Amino acid sequence: MTPRLVLVLGDQLSPGMAALKAADKTRDVVVMAEVRGETDYVPHHPKKIAFLFAAMRKFAKRLEGDGWRVAYARLDDPENAGSVAGELLRRAQEVGADEVLATEPGEWRLIQALEDHPLTVRQLEDDRFIASHREFGAWAEGRKALRMEYFYRQMRRKTGLLMGGAQPEGGQWNFDHDNRKAPPKGLAGPVPPRFEPDETVKEVLDLVEDAFGNNFGDLRPFWFATEPEQAIQALDHFIENALPSFGDYQDAMVTGQDFLFHAVLSVYINAGLLDPLEVCRRAEAAYRTGDVPLNAAEGFIRQIIGWREYVRGVYFLEGPDYPTRNTLGHTRKLPAAYWGADTRMRCLKTCVGATRREAYAHHIQRLMVTGNFALLAGVDPTEVHEWYLSVYADAYEWVEAPNTVGMSQFADGGVIASKPYVSSGNYIAKMSDYCKTCSYSAKVKTGPDACPFNLLYWHFLIRHKDRFSGNPRMAQIYRTWERMDADKRETVLAEADAFLARMEAGDLV
Ligand code: FAD
Ligand code: DLZ
Ligand code: SF4
Numbered sequence: 001m002t003p004r005l006v007l008v009l010g011d012q013l014s015p016g017m018a019a020l021k022a023a024d025k026t027r028d029v030v031v032m033a034e035v036r037g038e039t040d041y042v043p044h045h046p047k048k049i050a051f052l053f054a055a056m057r058k059f060a061k062r063l064e065g066d067g068w069r070v071a072y073a074r075l076d077d078p079e080n081a082g083s084v085a086g087e088l089l090r091r092a093q094e095v096g097a098d099e100v101l102a103t104e105p106g107e108w109r110l111i112q113a114l115e116d117h118p119l120t121v122r123q124l125e126d127d128r129f130i131a132s133h134r135e136f137g138a139w140a141e142g143r144k145a146l147r148m149e150y151f152y153r154q155m156r157r158k159t160g161l162l163m164g165g166a167q168p169e170g171g172q173w174n175f176d177h178d179n180r181k182a183p184p185k186g187l188a189g190p191v192p193p194r195f196e197p198d199e200t201v202k203e204v205l206d207l208v209e210d211a212f213g214n215n216f217g218d219l220r221p222f223w224f225a226t227e228p229e230q231a232i233q234a235l236d237h238f239i240e241n242a243l244p245s246f247g248d249y250q251d252a253m254v255t256g257q258d259f260l261f262h263a264v265l266s267v268y269i270n271a272g273l274l275d276p277l278e279v280c281r282r283a284e285a286a287y288r289t290g291d292v293p294l295n296a297a298e299g300f301i302r303q304i305i306g307w308r309e310y311v312r313g314v315y316f317l318e319g320p321d322y323p324t325r326n327t328l329g330h331t332r333k334l335p336a337a338y339w340g341a342d343t344r345m346r347c348l349k350t351c352v353g354a355t356r357r358e359a360y361a362h363h364i365q366r367l368m369v370t371g372n373f374a375l376l377a378g379v380d381p382t383e384v385h386e387w388y389l390s391v392y393a394d395a396y397e398w399v400e401a402p403n404t405v406g407m408s409q410f411a412d413g414g415v416i417a418s419k420p421y422v423s424s425g426n427y428i429a430k431m432s433d434y435c436k437t438c439s440y441s442a443k444v445k446t447g448p449d450a451c452p453f454n455l456l457y458w459h460f461l462i463r464h465k466d467r468f469s470g471n472p473r474m475a476q477i478y479r480t481w482e483r484m485d486a487d488k489r490e491t492v493l494a495e496a497d498a499f500l501a502r503m504e505a506g507d508l509v
Contacts, residue, residue, distance in 0.1 A: 003095050005071075005088055005119075006030045007102040009110070010038065010052040011396055013059040014272035015066075018124035019101040025068045028101070031091050032060050033073040037083030041109070042386050045217035047224065047359040048267075048393040050208040054201045054226040055271055071095070075207060085113050092119055106312075106398035108320035129312060130155055130277065130305055136313030146314065146415060149174065152306030161280050161301055162287070162294075169287075174302065175247065175295035182430050183252035189260040190241035194223035195230050216339050216391060218357050224267060224393070231268040235279060238263045239286050247296040251364045253347075253432035258354045262362045263300070266394035269308075276304050311402035314416060323401040326381050327413035328464060334383040335503055338370065342508055345452060346438035347428050348373055359393035366392075367421055368428065371408030375422055376456035377500060378463070381411035419473050422460055425451030446491045452499055452509065458489075459496035 006023040008030055034053050060072045071091045073080045081090045088100055100121040105111055114121045140146055153173055162169040209219055225231040242261040249261050268274045280301045287297035337343035351365040374384045388404045389395045406416030425442030429435040435442045440451045469478045503509045
C-alpha cells in the first residue's frame with residue numbers, strides 16, 4: 001500500500017496524537033522538521049527553540065524505538081526545505097506518498113498552509129484538550145458574554161475534578177477570595193528542578209547558539225525538561241513543594257523570585273510532554289490526601305481546565321483575524337525596554353529581566369506589569385502580541401493570542417475580559433516589592449517622581465472615556481476622576497503626554 005505521511009509538529013510531542021493514532025506504523029512515515037519557517041515567523045527566545053528541538057529529537061527517537069519510520073530534518077540538514085509545507089513535499093517525493101495525516105496545528109497560519117497544500121492533508125482535531133471545538137461552540141452559542149467561570153463549571157462537571165457528586169467540593173466552585181495575598185517580607189518559593197543537559201541537549205544548544213545567538217534571551221544556563229519522565233519529576237516537585245501555597249501567593253511578585261509558587265509547567269503541557277488532565281488529577285489527589293488545601297488545588301485546576309481550555313475555545317471560535325484585532329485603535333511602537341533597553345521603571349525592568357533569563361514570567365507579571373503598561377501606553381496590540389509570542393517558552397498562538405490580544409490588551413473589544421485589566425502603581429506596590437527600589441514612587445501622583453503607571457492610568461481612561469464610562473464596573477473610577485481638582489486633572493494628562501513623548505524619543509524613562 002502507498003505510504004502516507006504523518007505530520008508531527010514541535011508542540012505535538014504526545015504519543016497519543018490524533019494523527020499517530022490514525023496512522024499505521026507498518027505503512028506510514030512520520031515527518032518531523034526543524035525549519036526556519038517555524039523558528040523565524042517571530043524571533044523566538046533561544047531557550048524556547050532549544051527546548052523544542054531537543055524535545056523533538058528525543059520524541060523522534062522514541063517513535064523509532066516504537067517501530068515507526070521517522071523522516072526527521074535537522075535545521076542544518078543541507079536538504080532541509082525550510083518550511084513545514086516544503087518538508088512534506090520533499091518527503092512525499094522521497095517515499096512516494098500523496099496523502100498526509102496531520103493533527104490540527106495550534107495556529108491559523110499553519111492550518112491555512114496545510115489546507116492550501118498541494119498534497120491531500122487530513123487535519124484531525126487535536127484531542128489533547130478537554131473540550132472539543134464542537135463542545136465549546138455549543139456552550140458559546142447564544143450567549144451574550146463568554147464568561148470563563150460558567151465554562152469552567154461545565155468542565156468540572158465533565159471531568160468530575162473536585163466534585164462531590166453533583167456539587168463542587170467544599171460547597172463552592174471558586175475559592176479566589178482566599179487567594180491573592182500580598183507577599184510578606186522575605187517570601188520565597190522553591191526553585192523548579194533543573195535538568196543537566198545530556199548529549200542531545202548539548203548538541204542542540206550549540207546549534208541554537210550559532211543560528212539564533214542574536215535573538216533576545218539567554219540560552220544558558222539551560223535546565224528545562226526535554227522528555228516526559230523529567231517533566232513528570234517537575235510536576236511532582238511542584239505538587240509537593242509549591243502547590244500548597246499556590247493559591248495564597250498566585251498574584252504576588254517578589255524581586256529575585258522568578259517562579260514563587262507557580263508550576264512552571266505550561267512549557268511542558270503545551271508541547272505535549274505532560275497531559276493536562278493527568279496534571280489536574282495529581283493536584284486533586286494531593287488535596288484528597290490532605291497535602292494541599294482546597295483553595296490551592298481548586299485555583300490551580302481552574303487555570304488548566306478553566307482558563308486554558310476557555311482561551312483555546314475563544315481562539316478557534318473567533319477565527320483567523322483574531323490576533324490582528326485592535327478595537328482601541330492603539331498604534332504606539334513597543335518600547336525598547338521590552339527588548340532589554342534600560343528603564344527606570346523597576347517593575348518593567350524586573351519582569352523583562354526574568355523573561356530574558358528564563359523565557360518565563362508568571363501570569364501577574366505578564367498581565368499587570370508588561371501587559372498593563374503596554375495597554376496604558378497605547379501600544380499597537382499586534383506588536384504586543386508578537387512580543388509575547390516570541391519571548392515565552394510556552395507561547396503558541398492558540399493560547400498566547402487570547403491572553404494578550406483579549407485578556408491583556410482588550411483589543412478584541414471585550415470577548416474575553418468584561419473590562420480592561422489596567423491599574424495604577426498602587427496595585428503593583430501592594431502585590432510586589434518592586435516599588436521599594438524604584439526611582440519613581442507609586443505614592444506620588446504628579447511631578448518628576450510620579451510613577452508612570454499613575455499618570456498613564458488616567459490618560460488611558462480619559463482617552464477611552466466614551467467606551468468605558470458606561471461600564472457599570474468602571475463608573476466609580478470615572479466618578480473619582482470627576483471629583484478631582486481641575487488643575488490636577490490637567491497636570492496628570494499633560495505629564496502623561498510628556499512621559500510618552502520622552503519614551504518615544506528614546507529618553508531614559
Ligand atoms: P501557573 O500559574 O502555575 O498555572 C498553572 C497552569 O495553568 C499553567 O501551566 C497553564 O497551563 C495554565 N494557565 C494558567 N493561566 C492560564 C491562562 N490565562 N491561559 C492558559 N493557560 C493558563 N500561557 C501559555 O501557556 N502560553 C502563552 O503564550 C501565554 N501567554 C500569555 C500572555 C499574557 C499577556 C498573559 C496575561 C498570560 C499568558 N499566558 C500564557 C497565561 C499564563 O500567564 C501562563 O500560562 C502561566 O504564566 C504559565 O506559567 P506556570 O506554568 O507557572 O503557570
Ligand atoms: C515554535 C516552533 C519552533 C520555534 N520551531 C519549530 C520547528 O522547527 N518545527 C516544528 O515542527 N515546530 C516548531 N515550532 C512549533 C510550531 O510553530 C507550532 O506547531 C505552531 O505554531 C502551531 O502551534
Ligand atoms: Fe513600577 Fe511605578 Fe512601582 Fe516603579 S513605582 S516599580 S514604575 S509601579
